Amino acid sequence: MQRTRWTRLFWDRLGWILALAAMALSLIPLLDILVLVGSRGIRAMSWSVFTQVTSGVSGGLANAIWGTLLIVLVAMLIAAPLGIFGGVYLIEFSPWRLADALRRGSDILTGVPSIVLGYVGYVTMVVWWGWGFSLLAAGITLTMLMLPYILRATELALGKVPSDLRQASLALGAGRAATIWRISLRSAAPGILTGIILALSIAMGETAPLLYTAGWSNYLPTAHLTHAPVGYLTYVVWTYINEPFASAHALAYAAAFLLIFMILAFNVLARWGLERLDPHARGARR
Amino acid sequence: MNVGEAALRVEELSISFGSQKVLSDVTFRVERRSITAIVGPSGQGKSTLLRTFNRMNEHLPGFRMAGRVFLDGEDIYQMRDVVSLRRRVGMVFQRPSPFPMSVFDNVAFGPRLNGVRDPVALHRVVEESLRRAALWDEVDGKLADSAVNLSGGQQQRLCIARALAVEPELLLLDEPASALDPASTLRIEDLCQRLKERYTLVMVTHNLQQAARISDHTAVLLGGRLVEFGETSQVFTAPLDPRTEAYLTGRRD
Numbered sequence: 348m349q350r351t352r353w354t355r356l357f358w359d360r361l362g363w364i365l366a367l368a369a370m371a372l373s374l375i376p377l378l379d380i381l382v383l384v385g386s387r388g389i390r391a392m393s394w395s396v397f398t399q400v401t402s403g404v405s406g407g408l409a410n411a412i413w414g415t416l417l418i419v420l421v422a423m424l425i426a427a428p429l430g431i432f433g434g435v436y437l438i439e440f441s442p443w444r445l446a447d448a449l450r451r452g453s454d455i456l457t458g459v460p461s462i463v464l465g466y467v468g469y470v471t472m473v474v475w476w477g478w479g480f481s482l483l484a485a486g487i488t489l490t491m492l493m494l495p496y497i498l499r500a501t502e503l504a505l506g507k508v509p510s511d512l513r514q515a516s517l518a519l520g521a522g523r524a525a526t527i528w529r530i531s532l533r534s535a536a537p538g539i540l541t542g543i544i545l546a547l548s549i550a551m552g553e554t555a556p557l558l559y560t561a562g563w564s565n566y567l568p569t570a571h572l573t574h575a576p577v578g579y580l581t582y583v584v585w586t587y588i589n590e591p592f593a594s595a596h597a598l599a600y601a602a603a604f605l606l607i608f609m610i611l612a613f614n615v616l617a618r619w620g621l622e623r624l625d626p627h628a629r630g631a632r633r
Numbered sequence: 634m635n636v637g638e639a640a641l642r643v644e645e646l647s648i649s650f651g652s653q654k655v656l657s658d659v660t661f662r663v664e665r666r667s668i669t670a671i672v673g674p675s676g677q678g679k680s681t682l683l684r685t686f687n688r689m690n691e692h693l694p695g696f697r698m699a700g701r702v703f704l705d706g707e708d709i710y711q712m713r714d715v716v717s718l719r720r721r722v723g724m725v726f727q728r729p730s731p732f733p734m735s736v737f738d739n740v741a742f743g744p745r746l747n748g749v750r751d752p753v754a755l756h757r758v759v760e761e762s763l764r765r766a767a768l769w770d771e772v773d774g775k776l777a778d779s780a781v782n783l784s785g786g787q788q789q790r791l792c793i794a795r796a797l798a799v800e801p802e803l804l805l806l807d808e809p810a811s812a813l814d815p816a817s818t819l820r821i822e823d824l825c826q827r828l829k830e831r832y833t834l835v836m837v838t839h840n841l842q843q844a845a846r847i848s849d850h851t852a853v854l855l856g857g858r859l860v861e862f863g864e865t866s867q868v869f870t871a872p873l874d875p876r877t878e879a880y881l882t883g884r885r886d
Contacts, residue, residue: 520719
């Protein structure tokens with residue numbers, strides 16, 4: 348009796364300790380990144396980072412900040428509608444076999460290393476279609492990366508919309524399109540938005556596909572979709588950290604800090620925006 | 634409206650899904666401005682029968698039917714436009730299903746589908762419908778609040794208001810109180826009594842006391858067959874079919 352009690356206590360404690368240790372081990376790298384990048388990044392921050400373009404291994408990051416924002420914007424403008432309509436199609440319209448094939452294809456796309464997507468973009472758009480390193484080539488390459496996430500998130504969120512709501516809408520005389528548009532998509536909006544933000548965050552942190560498609564530019568992005576290389580933040584992180592100059596290191600840390608900050612800001616802004624636009628979505632999430 | 638014509642007339646209705654027969658040869662009529670209860674054990678085709686009246690079964694795979702259903706003398710399965718039928722036949726479901734939007738937008742959903750855009754007219758319809766559903770006093774001044782935050786009983790009355798807002802002739806209720814507490818259930822029952830002054834109600838319930846309390850006519854469905862149909866008092870006190878009596882008294886044979 349006594350022994351079983353102690354044995355139980357022992358295993359109980361051991362379980363706790365292991366769980367705590369696992370949590371600490373997984374949190375340490377995260378904290379390390381945040382502290383290192385945060386402290387060095389903030390020290391490297393100055394107005395010139397935002398106002399000047401890079402020149403050699405010093406200057407600012409204006410070209411890369413705008414470049415990253417533009418590439419991601421182009422990618423999102425293509426990926427979000429495609430992903431959302433694709434998700435609607437999968438849930439509402441497609442015959443079972445076709446939906447399954449699409450789902451598998453999308454899963455495979457998630458598993459393709461991003462550098463392979465970059466190479467595909469390079470071979471087709473940059474070389475074959477002759478666009479050169481450009482905003483559009485980079486945006487479409489990131490679209491391939493983002494699409495599966497948005498598609499899956501849309502599908503999952505739509506699947507979770509209670510069938511009661513759809514039935515109620517149909518029973519009120521709403522057609523199928525009105526039901527999808529006004530009820531299903533609206534109820535699924537928070538889930539879809541989460542998927543878009545996740546895809547956006549992943550795309551924003553990508554380097555490899557952009558090396559192949561965006562190239563690099565020391566100048567501010569222009570209005571040209573093709574035939575004009577674009578600068579972006581991950582390039583600075585990747586390249587400048589290997590340079591033997593303090594100014595280059597400072598820029599790399601500033602770029603890394605800005606990336607983390609921008610991803611965080613997108614998350615917060617998107618959630619805040621959603622609750623402002625649609626205060627009832629909050630209740631629906633419960 | 635055809636004078637003398639029943640609000641709803643069901644003739645030799647049979648329904649199956651795939652190879653499974655759900656309803657066999659059901660015939661009855663529903664009088665205007667009355668409450669008809671459809672009772673029977675679970676899984677005997679009550680909801681299927683109800684969903685026949687606004688053609689909601691058509692969305693389910695393997696649906697086949699024979700027989701005819703007339704709404705105010707008009708064969709609803711000959712109607713080309715399902716949407717206009719559903720605007721004449723409102724439906725309230727078992728679980729309250731408020732849309733994730735404001736109380737106002739919930740009730741205005743149907744009228745807006747019908748093209749009502751004028752804010753004054755919309756507001757009038759919303760207030761009128763909420764009053765008829767006995768919810769107005771509780772949500773007055775809170776029309777912009779989320780409908781999801783209402784209590785279960787309030788949500789169900791909101792769903793009734795939402796159905797009433799399109800001015801239906803017939804209101805179908807699929808166990809409208811089975812997910813509610815006793816107090817909310819009584820409110821819904823009171824509400825049904827008042828609604829029958831204007832509307833025709835058909836209600837599915839597995840609560841026999843409820844059927845006895847509020848309905849004028851009762852239909853008993855057993856094994857997909859209509860074994861008894863008549864005035865509620867007669868069905869409950871002097872059923873014609875021995876199977877009805879067995880069911881009502883809880884006897885199994």
